[in-house]
Amino acid sequence: MxxxxxxxxxxxxxxxxxxxxxxxxxxxxxxxxxxxxxxxxxxxxxxxxxxxxxxxxxxxxxxxxxxxxxxxxxxxxxxxxxxxxxxxxxxxxxxxxxxxxxxxxxxxxxxxxxxxxxxxxxxxxxxxxxxxxxxxxxxxxxxxxxxxxxxxxxxxxxxxxQAVSISYAAVELARKIFGDLKGKNALLVGAGEMAELAAQHLKANGVTGLAVANRTLQRAVDLARDLGGTAVSLEELDQELVRADIVISSTGAPGVVITADQVRSIMRPRRHRLLFFIDIAVPRDIDPEVNSIENVFLYDIDELKEVVEENRAEREKEAMKAERMVEEEVLKFVSWIDSLDIVPVIREIMARGEQIRKQELAKSSKCLNDLSKKQKKAVEALTRSIVNKLLHHPVTSIKQCRDMQNSDEFIAAACRLFNIEGAGHEEQRSGKAQDSQDGHAEQENVT
Amino acid sequence: MHDFLFQIALFIYFFAAAGFVAHVITMRKGAERIAAMALSCGFVVHTIAIALLWHALGHPPIVNMHETLSFLAWAMSGSFLIFHHYSKVKSMGAFATPLIVVVMTASSMQHDRMLPLPPALKSLWLPIHATICLLAYAVLALAFVISIMFLLQERQIKRKRLGGIFRRLPSLDALDSAAETCIKIGFPLLTLGIVTGSIWAEQAWGAYWSWDPKETWSLITWFLYAALLHQRFTVGWRGRRAAIMTIIGFLTLLFTFIGVNYLLPGAHTYATWYD
The missing domain is CATH 3.30.460.30 (Glutamyl-tRNA reductase, N-terminal domain)
Structure with a gap:
């Protein structure tokens, strides 16, 4: 077979x-x-x-x-x-x-x-x-x-x-500050490539409004068109800061572009709404002091990288745990496959018959003690022959089932009929309740 | 019987609190579901206990400290359950239910002597005034819990510590607006509580306001919450400052509710009435 x-x-x-x-x-x-x-x-x-x-x-x-x-x-x-x-x-x-x-x-x-x-x-x-x-x-x-x-x-x-890239980390943080990003406004200051990527992620996660401010207006207009936002000039920055919820800054400017005083002064007009700055420029665009202002949060590129690194390390640890789980489940599955093999099934059935025969003989041994040796032998032969006759047909059918279309189901049925729990059935016993539950959930998923 | 049920409710609340805490630690959804179910059961048992006590006393069981605290815990678990059902603030149970257990335990440690109601308290205004006040306290206690959660989460984000606490707490905006909702419900109740108290005072003692310490401190509490709401509506106060204000407001409330009775003599001495 x-x-x-x-x-x-x-x-x-x-x-x-x-x-x-x-x-x-x-x-x-x-x-x-x-x-x-x-x-x-x-x-x-x-x-x-x-x-x-x-x-x-x-x-x-x-x-x-x-x-x-x-x-x-x-x-x-x-x-x-x-x-x-x-x-x-x-x-x-x-x-x-x-x-x-x-x-x-x-x-x-x-x-x-x-x-x-x-x-x-x-x-x-x-x-x-x-x-x-x-x-x-x-x-x-x-x-x-x-x-x-x-x-x-x-x-x-x-x-x-966990977020394993800078822009994912930025989105994750924004989520922890604002919850739902729907209806929130993002502002790009400077039009770097990484800022573009982060903006795309924010948009994909529900950010509604997007403004791009850049030194060269043409670049701002191009990027705004690509991302589906509006272009503004750097002179309008204060106004835009009042409107924005998330600011991504990535200019090539040598000094600070957004100062702490500037941010302090816009908090009142923006009615103290939370404000999240992401500074991915090197050198930094935003005064680090900004982070100490109430309801304002500032993360620079190194801090975001740290988040990403931590997440990555954590993920590797988690992946190892996951690998162990997979190994465990593989073993369970393989033993199920093995149980479909007919040889152990037949052996089990025969053993079960023999076991029952012996048990029943033992029960009646008191009454049978008076029998002569010859009679005892006859009883032995008789019981054995009954068991063999009973099992003969099932066993030959199982042997022949390899030619059948649905032989696996046939064997599974045989196992159930004879109540056999071979090595391969460990898992069915231990995981029965869970199995049926999982099966249920999966059924819903696939249909 | 009511006492037995009270003890059972306390036990179930404790179990629910353990469940919510376990959920926050292990992040297993099942723990939270079980905890919420347990809390609902505890609430039902507690309700029956209070009803039985009411029946036995012949007046609402909100006179002595044991009864009052028990009622407060009942109102807190009720309002938390409603909150939990409608707007789920992640992990809130782990902060709110332990507080309920504390209030219940405090209640169980108080003398529970059933004496006839003193004549001064015999009035329809007793259940109205006391119930409204205690409901206000319960809802404002939830605002307090949420504000603590806000400060915790705000600190994590500011200091860039994005570990377990960060992951388990909800977003700042969600916490802020949840606290606001609680205060928007709690403040009108508090106002109503003071007004009904004043009307009752007029009937019982002939004066609407007599600057009894309890009255004075209620007014101070009321002003704190009024200022907070006012600032929220006019200049958009929110976040850290609003959270700190909410916490101060609640601590003042706590003093008004308990401290005044023990420290300052006056007409509201239900705590020491029989001692």
Missing amino acids: NKPEIILLGVNHKTAPVEVREKLALKEEETPPLQLFSEIPGCRETVFLSTCNRVEVIACADTPELMGHIKEFWFKRAGLDEAAVRDAFYECRGTEAVKHLFRVASSLDSMIVGEPQILGQLKDAYRAAAEAGSAGLILNRLLHRAFSVAKRVRTETRIAS
Whole structure:
């Protein structure tokens, strides 16, 4: 009996350039790639995951040769030379494949570790496979486990909660000052590239108004047009400071552009509304004294970098915790797969029969003591034969089930009928309550 | 029976406070949900306890210090629950519920002797005046808690310490406007409390205002909150200064409520009435 084997192959942003990934995504094909792959002989179940950072096929293989078949087919369709991309390809089987998928789902394999989109993309890929009927017992279970591992990683570690770039850190801080950024106004003083990036992030997070003040007005006008804001001259700075909530300063000026007295004087006209300065210029544009003014907060580039560094260190620590969780879940899943093997199942069934036989004999041993040796032997033979006869048909059916379409379900059913809890069923026992809960939540997510 | 229920309510409040604190430390959502549920249960039990006591006494149980503090804790958990339901200020439970537990514990340590009501207090104005005042105190206590949270968070951001406290507390704006809401509700109640007290004084003693220490200090408290609101509306005071003012206002209120009874003699001596 060859056990179904989970295989996973593909490329990601670390191994292959975007040109290769694009080709492998098979976007040009008329038939969806998922269907193409599932038609390869020996391919029992398939999920096709294609995002901007990775293209992967996850399959349940009947034969070990399937990996080669898929690759051959894939390269031909993508119009790629096998020798050229062989190094970019990763191929994992069994435990390795499970682990890879769990890490992808938990965003541990992402370009930005902890980013949440990948889970949604994986769910989409699974939904497509489920609708096409190409995900069966094993991949269903595998993907559902992957989703719940990802959920566990997200809720039990702080991997996804930290800003790891300057502009993210700026947005995070702005959020902690203003809460909702909707309806807030940002002001760019100077039109540096980093300021532009930060402004984009703020806009993406809901900031409504945006003004750009620059020494050369033309640059301000250009940038304002790009970002969807208004251009103002530096002479109007005081007026603009009254309106603004978040000020990002990045001029190339040698001295201070915004003084503490200037800020003090605008606090009354702005009715003491909170004001957040982000100074990313070197040398600094804003008098550090500004931070000591009530309701005004100033962060310069070094302070933001510090926030980012702290977050990064924290994230690495959290990622290690997440890796441990993944390992744990992989072990659980692999033991479930192992339990699908028929040999231990048959052995268990036989052992169970023998055990019952012995127990029952022991119970009646008092009455049977008077029997002669010969009679005792006959009783022994009789009971054994009953057990064997009873188990004969179930056991032969299990042996033959490898030829059946849904053999996995058949074996699972057999295990339940005989109440067998083999090594592989540890997890089902311990995680039963949680399992059903997770399954429920996931069902909602995928449908 | 009412005393037994009171003890149970105290215990449940304690459990809820522990839950809210656990939520802030571990950041697990479940802890908060359980804590909020526990607090609701505690509130119901407490309500029954107060109702039973009212029935047994034949007048509202807001006369001696034990009853008054118990009622205050009840009003605080009620208003916190409403607050928690409508506008959720992250992590607020961990600050508000311990205060409720403190008030309840203080109440449980007071003498609880059921004596007939002294004639001076026999009036319909007793429940009206005392209830309104205690509700005002409860809501203003919430404003106090929120202001403390504001100062904490403001300090973290100013000093650039963006650690655990920073992550767990809500945004400055959210805290500021929550405190403002509480004061906007609490201040009119406080005003109403003083007015009803004055009317009652006229009926009981024949004068609206007699500069009894309690009255004087209530007026001082009232002026503090009035000034705060006035500054908010006219020049847009907010943030740190408003938070400090709210805290000062509440401390004055606390003195008016408890300190005056012990330190300065006057007509409002419900605390020492029977001692």
